[in-house]
Every structure is written in structure tokens, then in C-alpha cells.
Amino acid sequence: MTAASLASATENAVVTRVRRLLADVEPSSRRGGPVVIGIRTRGVPEWAGDEVVTIDNRRTRFVACPSVLAMLDALAETRAEDDALVVLTDRDPGELGDAVMARLYREKLYDVSKYTLLHDLLQTKQLDPRIRASDQAWLVDALVGLAQGVGLPAAHGTVLSRELAVAHVLRARLGVEPDTLDLVGLIGALDDAPTRTLWRSLPEDERHGLTERLVEMLGRPAEVVTRLARSRDDLLAELLVADVLTAAPATDPVAAERYGGFRHSRFGSYEPARADVRTAAQHAVRFALDNDSERVRHQIRRADILLAELNGVGFAQHSRVLPSGFTQRLQRAAQSSDGADLAALREHALAEQEATHVRRVEAAVRLRRWLDATPEARLAGIDDALRRHARELAWVDRELTQVRQGSADDSVAAALADVADRAGRRRDEFDRAFARLLPDAAHAVPDDVVGVESLLPEVVTPLVRRHRVLLVVVDGMSGAVAAEIVDSVVQDGRGGWTEVVRAPDGGRDAVLAAFPTETSYCRTSLLAGSLRSGTQADEPQAFTKAPFWPPNTRAVLVHKSGVGGTAGSDLGPELDEALSAERERQVVAVVLNAVDESLPTSRQSHDPAWTYRDVPGLPQLLERAATGRWIVVLTSDHGHVLEHGSERRPDDTGGSRWRQPESPSRPGEVALSGPRVLAPGGSAVLAASERLRYGRRAHGYHGGATLAEVAIPLVVLVPPGAESERAGGEILDGWAVQTMGPPDWWTGRPTTATPLAPAAPERPRNRRKPTPPPAEPDLFTPDHGDGRSRGDRLIASETFQVTHRGQPRNRVPAPEVFAAVVDALIAAGGRLPVAAVLQAAGTPGRNPRGVVTALARVLNLDAYPVITLADGDRTVVLDQHLLDEQFPPEDG
Template sequence: MTAAELGSAIENAVTSRVGDVIRTIDSEPSRSAVGRRVVIGIRTRGEPVWTGPADDVLHSHPVRFVACPSVLSVLDALAEAPPPSDTYTVLVVLTDRDAGELGDDVMARMHRERLYDVSKYTLLQDLLRARQLDPQLRGGDNAWLVDALVDLARSGQLPSMVGLTFGRDVALGHVVRNRFAVEPSTLDLGGLITALDDVATRTRWRDLGDDERFGIAEHLVERLGGAAEVVLRLATKREDLIAELLVADVLARSPEDDPKAAHAFGAFVHSRFGFEEPGRNDLAAAGAQAVELVTHAVTDHLWQQIRYADTLLAQLNGVAQAHQSRVLPSGFTARLELAAESLDESALSVVDDHHLAAGEVAHVRRLRAAVRLRRWLSTPSPESLNPAAALRAHARELSWVDAELGQVRRGSSNSVVAQALGAISKKAGARRATLDQQFVRGLPEVAQTVPDDVCAVEDFLPKIVAPLVRNHKVLLIVIDGMSGSAATEIVNSIADNRRLGWTEVVRSADGGREAVLAAFPTETAYSRTSLLTASLVSGTQDDEQRAFPKHTFWPPRTRAVLVHKAGLGGSDGRDLGAEIDAEFVPRKEPQVMAVVLNTVDDALSRGRQADEPAWQYEHVAGLPQLLGRAAENGWVVVMTSDHGHVLEHGSNHRPDSTGGARWRLPGGDIGSDEVLLSGRRVLVPGGSAVLATSETVRYGPRTHGYHGGAALAEVAIPLVVLLPPGMDELDGWAVNSLGAPDWWTGRTAAPVKRPVVAKPSKRGTRKPSVDQPDLFAADGPLLSRGAQLVASETFVNTHKGQPANRVLKPEVFASVVDAVLVAGGRLPVADVLQAAGTPGRNPRGLVAALGRVLNIDQFPVVDLIDNGRTVLINEKLLNEQFPKEG
């Protein structure tokens, strides 16, 4: 709107107002004396300006308009003599002075001794050039809205409404858009908080008149609820809006019957809101919305507010309630300490829910390890553990224990958490040491003769790798020094990344892993050389390089290549060495390539293990690239080590330079934490060595980890075999279906029940018979849900429509459904495979076969979840798709 247009609109509004007053005067004939002058005072919102004709006629009365920017100019205007007239004349005085400034004498000469406002409604209509204004705008409750609209229109912040109707809702939208710099149609509580967190917007809000603030608040509360009033009132008086709301979130969540919490809550609301306190629910809703904003976009500014909220909470003596917050640093600390004190899974889940948990991975991981170890300590401990059983136990359970012990032993800077970690470390470490001592008792015999059901390191290539090479291209990855715990974590990280598509298989029919027996002492020169030369010898890389391609147990014409660390580095744009890339080129002859990676062994001396004992496959230099090449080219991956290791955690130094870090040559007394081994599998000169059996003993300088001793973690070599994407089965191997121990996952193992299975009739209907008891027979057995399923007409018809060579027998469906439902709808794949009678089968294949019948129209009655570790059956969908009959 131009200045001329604005001036014209104001003049029209003044003229309209003066006309209304004249009509009122005319309705009182006794007051219409000839020659009398009526003075009408008009109060303007700014400096009075009149650009129209000074003299005019309104309703047959001469009217003079005079702009008076000062009291003196008002007096001058009043002093002028009125022009002659047959009726009364009107003097319109436009002034921005109020009645107090003009004084009683001047006001006495004004009509009705008052100053009139111009017609806001008329002025607004003229400013907008609208055809019609919503009649609701004329109401007294909307005076603030008209004033706000006039201000916006005069400043050119309202669009022209030429020929249109201007409604109240549209008007409110324009005011909200201007005052908060937001789009009103999409404004929600979060958007309101974000807008008022801006200093300029908050200042604009505070500078509004009381009536307008009240009107806007009333409108927003109607739209967004009482929480909007909390936000608006806080923004009126407090500078750090989000910090205030984060404190509100804590205190509103606190129990009302806690005296200290109630006192902090009362102090907060009274100091912020006075006697007109908002409801607790509204306060909680506003606080919760601030929490959502913080968790979705943390900026430097928000971090300042988060930290300041902690200060405010402390000022209110509300720190004891900090655990209620999932964003405040004090809340994370409080949750961490509560979980440490209870070592309870539910308390740990509360820690996980905190926004800072993702950035405090080490703290949370160590606390989770403590919770797991507490569960492990509640499981039965074996009375005896011979070497064969110990190796198997390490592969399936104790390696998981070692990983968790490695975590808790790293400790914490928080004294409460540190105390909890120390206590569980002591208890679990003592039990774990006892198992090591049980294992060590049988080692003297193992030093000479390998148990029948154990694969020794020297037999690894001929017994495990060579048979695979006959039908598959094999990539043997030897991660030097990788312990069972490190292998467990590396493989878990591979399995968790479902995009990679690898399937782990094992030789055991029950679906569990095995470990390989190392040579003694458990060092690279003895055990790795024995592995790669397939003989009990000590040696070097050169010895390994010469022997590996020439093994007579490789299938005829096998191309066998061994690459050590030096051949791994990329060049010329490659991420792996040219030698390795060349081997992945497809060939007709059998292929086996062994690659030695030293990342884990190097970490023991170079420091990584001191800060973070956990391993991911990405942490092992070259492993992601090798897995990628193998997956692309269809190679079976065999991942193993030459020995394990133990980590430093307060070791006892017994200086002895005759051997290595964890072994020495015979001489002197043999301690209770040492073992003397002699025999063909002890490869030091003389065939005898004293090995440390306790993790706390070392003979060399202090580092971050050691190997060479007789602890189970050093002797047990992990064995992992992975099938590339698209290869689901391997002759003589079964899918690793046991997974993590129950104490590690936190699940409760459920017994697998064998149901009463009814044989479906040929016609697809239930017929009482000897094989199929009547579900409703008074004295017959009650059919299980699985039996009811396979007897249903829907199942029979769907099952019959499947290819005979691809469909499972009805008994398998019944057994699996019953086993899973007994367990509450979820069951580990190992138990499901057991129920199906196929413990070595690929669980993906089993679930796919079940789904072809049960998942009618793609409704997921049965599914594989938890990264392939758990089978889920949705009982509600099952009942909908296959209704129970009768």
C-alpha cells in the first residue's frame, strides 16, 4: 500500500467516525443550535496528519479538519472563530496527545469531554480494500485483533484483499504468522517452542500489548492445548525457554507423593508462573515436546540450554529427580548409577532410552556387560571341564564371558558405576579362573596326544579347509592373535549387518561352534607356523610361505596362495594389494587363498585394547574388503586365528627372560598358577615349557595384552566358516543355530513341547479316527494349536497347493507353531530347528518354507527377526488366517 493509499484509508476512517458522532448529535434536536460549534477530538495512533480537504460538509454540517501535533496547536485551533452557518459547525481536532496532556480546560471544550478513536473496523476495511469483513471482528473481544491487523496493514505486512471477504480465521493466521514468523496452518507445539526460542521472536512477543498477547494465547491454547499457554507464559518472562521446559519435564514427571520432588515442583511453578499456576499435565506436555525437539536436532545453542537446564534443576534442589530426564546429562548419570546399583535389565533399558546413550557407548556397553555377567553367575557351573569340553564351552559360551569381562575390567570414571563393575568383575573373574584351572588339569596329556573329538591346529588345513576346497573356492583369513571373544564380537558385527548376507555354518550337528587346539607355547612362531605348514614346527613367515602351496592334501591342480600382511596394502587406486585382486579372478582349477591379518595382535602392544576391548569387523584392517571380494565372487570364508590372548588387568610380574610374555623354560618351582607341559606339541627346544595358567601372570614387560600361556582364552582358537550370499547350505556342515547364550541375550529358554498332531483328512475336514482324535470328544485328548492348524481346511488346501518337493510335512508345522507359541510367540532359531527336527538346517530356509503356507497374502504369520536369531509367530494373524474350528 502506497503512502497516498494509506493516507486515504486513514482519512476515510476519520470521516466515518466523525459522521457517526454528527448523527448522534442530530438525534438530539435540543442540542442543534444555529451558530454553535461542536469540537470533536480524534485520537490518532501516530503523529496526526491530514492530507485531505481541510473543509468539508458532512450530513449538512460544515466540518473543518485540523491536524494538531502538539497541545499548543490544539489551543490555536480552538481559538479560531467558526465560520457563519445556518446550523452548527464542526471542528475536528486530530491529535496524538492524551486527555491528561491536553488538560481539563481543553477537554471541557471537546464534545462529551472525550477523545474519540477512529473506526478501526472501517479503517481496516479501507486498508485491506476488502469487500466485507467478518462481523465477528466487530466484537469487543476482538478489538486487539483489529488493532493488530491495522498495524500490519499500515506497515504493508498484510496482502490486499480487493473484492474478497476477510474472515476472523484468516485474520488470526496473518497475526500469528507475523508475530511468530511461522506458517500458522502447520504450527504445532514444537513449532511454537522453536519460534519463541529465537531471541527476535521472543522480544517481539514481549513487546506486544497485554490485550494482544492474551488474545493470541487464547487462540493458540484453543488450537494446541494448555501446553501452549505454558510455553507462551515462560517466553514472556524467561530467557532460556527450552532449558526451562526441560526442567519442567523432569519435575512434572516426578512422583507427587515424594516430598522433595513436590517441593522442587512447587518452587518451579511458583517462581515462573506466580499464583496462576498451570496444570501438571500441561506442564508435562510442554516439557515432553521440548525433549522431542532436543533429541531430534541438537545444535550448539541447544547444548547450552541442556547444560543450563542442569544448573536450573540444581538451583531448585531437584537433582534427585534428574533420572526422570532422557536428555539432561545429570539424567544420564542418574540412570547409569541406578542401573549400576541394581544390575537389572529394565534399569539398563532406561539408560538406553536416554539421548546421551548413543554418545556414551563405552559406559553403556560396560554396564550391559555387568548385567550379562550377573545373569551368567546365576547359571549352573560345570563340576569338571576336560580339555575337549572346555574348548567346546569356550566356543559356545566362555568366549562370550571373556568379552563381557574385558568390558567390565575397563572400569568407569563414575564412582558408583566403578564400584558395581569392580564387584561383578571380581565375582565373574573368580568363577572364570576356576574354569581355567579345571581346563589346565588335562593339558599335560593334551601336550602329547590330541583328544579324538578335538581338531588341533596342525590338522586344521587337512581336516577342515582341504575338504571345502574340493567343491568351493575358499578364502582362509587368519587373524593373528584373535581370541574367541574377539572372534565372537567380529562375527556378531557381520551378522548384525544383514546387508552383507553371510551365513555362518558349523560342523556340529547341534548347530554350535567349535574351537581348535593351539600348539604350545601359544605364540605366532609355534602355533601359526603349525597352522599354515600343517605340522608341529616352529618357524617364520618364509617357512609358512614355502609350505602352504605345496601341501599334498590339496585337491589336484589346486591354486594355493598365502599372503601375509605386506601383500595386503592397496596401491594404484586399489584397496587391496594387486596379488590378492589377481586371485579373485575366476579360474577353473580349485582355489584356496590364505591371508594373514595382524590387526588384533598388533593392538595388544600398540594400545587400542587399553581403551576399547570390543571388536567390530570394520576394525580389522583389510577384513571388510576381503569379505566384499569374497561375497562378490562366491568364495567360502574360513576365519580363524593361531592363538588367543588375555588382556592386561592388574597382572603380577615375574621377571624371566628364558621364554616369552606368558611362558618360561623349566627351572625352579612350579606355581599354582603355572603348568609344566612336555611332549611333541610343545615346540620349544627340549620339548618342555612352563606356561602361565592364570591371566594375572606375566614374565615380560607390561603391555595391553599377552599370549603364550595356557589359559583357555589363549589355547582355544576360534573357527568361523561363512557362506557367501546365495549359498545356503554346505555338505557336512549345519547352520550355526545356537547363537548367543541365553544369559547373554537375556531371553528365558522355553521347553520345546511335542504336540498332539492330527493327521489331516484327504478331504480337508476333521474326521475322528485313531490317528486324529476328536477335538470335542468328551474323553479324547485336547488338540494343541499346532494340531488344530494342520487339521484346518485352510491349511490343508494351502499345503496341498505347494510343490511336494518343497513343502514341509504337516507335523513340522504343528511342532514349530506349538514350540513358538509356548515360548510366548518368539523362540531362538536353535530351538525352532530342534522342534522341526532339523537342527542343522538354515533357519532362513525353514522360515521361508513355513511362510509359503502360513503367510497367506503376504501377511507375516511367521517371520525371522533379531538379525536372523529368533523366529516370531504372530498368534493373532495365525488365528485370523487359520481360524480355530468349532
């Protein structure tokens, strides 16, 4: 038997001590017999191992001598074949006598203990006295075992502290680095089956000692983990179940009962504090979120099973990782208009994987908010209708296309169907109101409205006079699709595009289509710059030879067939050459058909969402335009509606959404007659409801009179790097930055907290502070006891004044602007749409990045983000805590 396999640490210590002594024994010391080594023990000497052990090729006999007589007998019975005789005694030298001591090697008794052994093995200068404490015997046994087995790093001439000693054992038992260990790491270590098996095989006192040290390092939740690892194979799954049960309200009697059953079945008589179980469980969630492996996925599935066994599935919504938690969050959010339920769904680990389902539920939540915020459908005129569609109803159409996709979950499907029905009926009311306005628009374009035939001469031509313009016509693109495509362009981190609008308030407008809303009428009228019908063959000459282009303007029109790249270029040769040419005045028009071509197919029925990358050719065009600094005008010739259970009234005299007026109009139709009706005879009956069609069933249609078909989106994009360096300056002459963004109901911003702030009044630089009249306190503007708002106190502070004076005057707004913006932001809870902030600053329609940058030059003292842009530059955020730290209120 080898020393490493001896039964106890004490016997190991004896053998190791004897080995070291024998290494120093001179051959002459034997004097014709075995070397006799005396070992003094602390208690009654015992030897449970083999009597004879070979140590370094020396036959060594061990004899326990509990008395002087036994010692004498052992000395008298020495055997010639032995190289060494080891006698173990608890007697002291005086009791043994000189004669016995004279027979022993070097005439002395050698002490041996686990501590001596440890000292010898590690060659330490000193052991931490705490290691010698009676309750740390496990630690010494563990270290001795490790030193004789896997080994320990030598500690020559150093003091072995208790912390270092335990760290050695933790590394060996759990495979962790104690210096960086946290609860997540501990869970990961013990969730490993071999490590967990080793943990369970440790002696009870060692496991207890290591647990105590882990508690010292990580707190009581560590004991929750170690105890579960001892008794349960599915450690991670158990903790994920605990996450659900401890997240449920402790006051809920059913939840309390389920948690009690879990605690009793998992911990027995040990009763961990609920807060400790909660903390351990939360760290298990972190581990699950950070480690995507088959083992973790199995444990997540296993947790759902365990939760069901505990009858706790009803509380699964509290889990961020369990599939049942995702299902319940999905169901809950689908039936709610509460942003908190939607946020909970988005934060679930499966939200990205199940993005399609999340998007549909998100749409339902938004539509409920829209229904709550829109009491009735009223349109003041065609201009109001087009503007309303561009700024709000297009977003409604986006969400309706989502909820109408339905769900495989019965509960979610019912919720989506309900909101689709209610929002769809409300949306129909707007189309009916719009239809009542259309007869006049069939004769002439109202004031303040751009018709499709006037878009090029009135909007694009002024741009061509000073810029190179790329006109992209996405055939059939509705306002809803345009909103999605532009969002993806502006929010693309590599793009840097800025959208500009004609409206001073920073909101989008739309263009009025011709009638019927079909390509042969609308697109030809658009590209020719006059009302006419035609085909694709008629469009190039009408576009390039149009009389409204400025002199010496090169105009090029490329249809779909000329977009695809050849011979190594990403675009067709004509388009490649046109976009590469360096000419002062150029306008290049490109017709893309992805949206229109999707209507007969099932593309939008499977995935109604669009990004600019879904339109073949558009990414390449934008990249070229960015490189060449072209202004991009993105528009359409008409919009479209999607199929969702429409009624067919068979009639082949017109198109899928219009007919000849051979019979009077019926409900859901509008009869139009006039110069802007380009159908044969100048009259037509158009479907005024998206629930009506005349032709065969398809996945989408156009030709009718709904806002989604008539309101042509108009988007103008300024390429990266074109922003003015002037603080708050315009990016494009005569155009304002698009700052309005999505409606509040779509973003979830509280409508009561984000009104357009009144424009800042002109305040003289050296004004006297007015004495505040006695009045009721303002509920929105903080009052600091002297009648001054937080903004007034800001600009009165010495820190602000010194910082403001240190900036060039043309680079920062006047102090009064800072005061007005800060007061508006604080009144809104720290967040406002950029349009509201620009209104407060007295600069509506200006470049929000320029305005916020100018404000930040003063407010973001020492680079602390007091004021920032968020939500893709749509929202201005004020951190009032940082504001108070940088510009203390009492300083003003």
C-alpha cells in the same frame, strides 16, 4: 504524521475511510472551500491525534463535534488553506437538520469502525460474524495493524473466517504455519529470542486471544508454553526441568515439593494441570532431541543449573537429554542387572556420544546376569570346554575386557571394579577346570575335537573340493575378538554374509591349539597341517605343497607384507592375481597380524573392542571374496589374554606365558608333556591363569594354557547370494547355519522363556483330533477352551488352509510345522532364538532365513509382518496381535 503512526485503530479507521473518500472527490466539489466529510461515530466523538493531517498531499483538518452546536461552529470556521474538513459526530442526520447535511460531501454521514476499516483494507465480501464479537476486538486491532504495516493477503470477494484471521496473526507474531503447527513447533518458535520479545510486547488482550486459539488447536499444554514464554527467558530449559519434575512419581513427597516450587515460581496464581505441564515438557524433549544447535545445547546445560537451583538434581535420571540425567542413568545401570536400567541408559541422548562408557556399563550388566546364570564352573571334557568357550566364555571375555577399562566416575568405577573382580574370579575357575583336562590333550586330540594341526586337512580340504576357499588367519585372535569381528561382518548391511558351523545344533565350536600357544608352534602347525615348529619362512612351502590338498588345487599363502595394495590395486599383486584367477579348485591363505601386534602396544588398553574394519586388509579381502563367491574360513593360530594386574614370576627359559620345567609347577601353572607340546624337550610349564606371566609387562600376552589362548576360533562365512532356494535348505553341504547366537545372559533374553523347544513330532496330514485327556492346564500353551493350542486352531482355520493350499508344496512346510512353531513362540512370549524355532520346526541347523521365509509365505498375509527375523537374524518374532487379526482364533 502518517496514518500508520496514529494512536488508535479507530483513528486509523477514520483516516483510511477519509483517504478513500478523498480519492473520489471531484475538484469542483470544493466550491471555493474545503470538502466537508461527515463521519458518524458509535460513541462520543473524540480525536486524540493531530488536528491537521496530510492525506495524499491534501491538508485535512479533524474536528470532534459532540453536539449540533459544535457541528455548526466547525462549519462556520472553515479555513481556506484546508483541502478537507472532517467532522466527527454521534448525532443522526435528522437531528443535524437539512441545512447541516447539505454542507456535507454527498449530503451524508459515513460510518466508520474497525470492522469497516478491516473490510475496506482486505476488500472482503463479508467478515465472519464471530470476528465482530466483543471479545474478539483484539483480533480486529491486530489485523488492522498488520494490514497497515507488514500487510495481509487480499481476500477479494471472500468471507474472512475467524480461523483464517487468527492464522494471519499467528504467522505474523510467531513465524509459524498454523496448518502444520504442533507443540514442538510452538516451543521452537517461542524459544527464539526475537519472537519471544515480540510475544511479550503484544497487548494483553491479543496475547490472551492468541493463546485461546492455540489451546483450541493444540490443547491446554499450549497455554503452559505461552505463559512460560511470557515470563521466562530460557523457555526450553524450563520445560526440560519440568520434564524431570513431572516424570518423578507424584506420590514421592520430595518430588511433589520440588514440582510445587517450580509451578509456583513459574506460573504464580495460574495453576496448570500437572498432565498439561507433562505433555508440554515431553514435546520440549522432542524438540531438544531433534535440533542440535548451540542454542539448544546451551538450554540443556542451563536446565541442569535450574534443576540444581530447585534442589531437584536427585531426580535427573528421569531426563533423556540432561547431562546430569545421563550420569545418573549411567550410575544406576552400572550397579544393576535390570535390563530396564540399561535400556534407559541407551535411550539417553548422550548415549551415542558417550558410547564407550555405555559399553562398559552394558558389560557390567551382562556379567551380573552371567554370574546369576552360572552357579559353578564345570567342564565335562576338552570338547565341552572348547564348545563352552566358543558359545559362552568368549562372550564373558569380551565383557571382562570392557569392565576392566574402569570409569572416571567414582560410583561407576566402583561398580565396574566389583563386577570385574567377581566375574574374573568365576572365569578363573573355568581356566583351572580346563587346566586339569589338558595333560591328556598334550598327548592326543580327543574325539570330536579338531586340533590346530588337523584344521586344514579335516575342515578346509573338504570345502576346497567343491568351492574356492579364502583362509584368513588373524594371528593371535582370541574367541572374544573373533566373536566381535564376525558380528560386525554379519551385521554389516552391505555384507550379506552368512555364518555356517559344523555342529547340527547351529552352535560354534573351537579348535584346540598346540602347546605352548605361540606363533612359532601353532601357526606353523596350522599352515603345514601337522605338528611342527617353524618360522614365517617355513610356512609358504609347507602350505602350498601340503599332501592333503585335492589334486590340481592351487594353494597360495600370503603374509602381511603381501597384503597392502600397490599400483592402484587395494591388494598386493600376488594376492590380487590369486583372488582374480578363475580356477575350479583354489585355496588362498592370508596371514593378518593386527591382533597379535596390538598386544605389546596400548591399542586394546584404550579400546578393547574390535570390528572387521580394525584389521587392515580384512575389509578388502571380504569384498573380493564376496565378488568372487569365495567361502571364507576365518581363524587364528592361538588366542591371547590382556594385562590387568598380573603377577610376574621371572623366568627367561621360555616365553611370556610359559617356561621350561626346570622346577615343579606352582599354583596357577600346569605342566604338560607329550607329542603336542612342541617346546624343546616336549615338555613345558604353562601359565594356567591369566593373572600370571614370566616376562616383562606388556598390554597382552599368549603362550599359556587358558581357554582364551588355547581355544582357537573357527568361523566359516558363505558369501552373499549363496543361500539355497529350497525352503529351509542348507547353504553349504554338511554345514548348518550358525543360529545359536550370543548367550541369553548377553542379549538379555529371559532364560526361562527361551528354552530349546522340543522337535515337532511327526503328525499325519489327515489326523483325527485327539480327545484331550482331563489334566491340569498347560501353563505355557494357550488353551482356548476345547483343549486345542493356538497353533492347532491356526492350521484348522479356513484362512490358513486356503492360503497354505495356494502355495507350492515344496515352498512351505507342512501345517504341523506351523502349529509347532506358533505354539513355541507364544509360549516364549513372542520371541525365540532362531535355534529354538528351528528345533520346534524339526529342522535344526537349517538356514533360518529360509525357514522363516517359508513360514512367512503363509503367515504374513497381505504383507503384514506376523512373523519376522530380528536382532541380525538371531531372533524370530511373532506378532500375536497381527496373527489373531489375520487368522482369528474363532475361525479355527
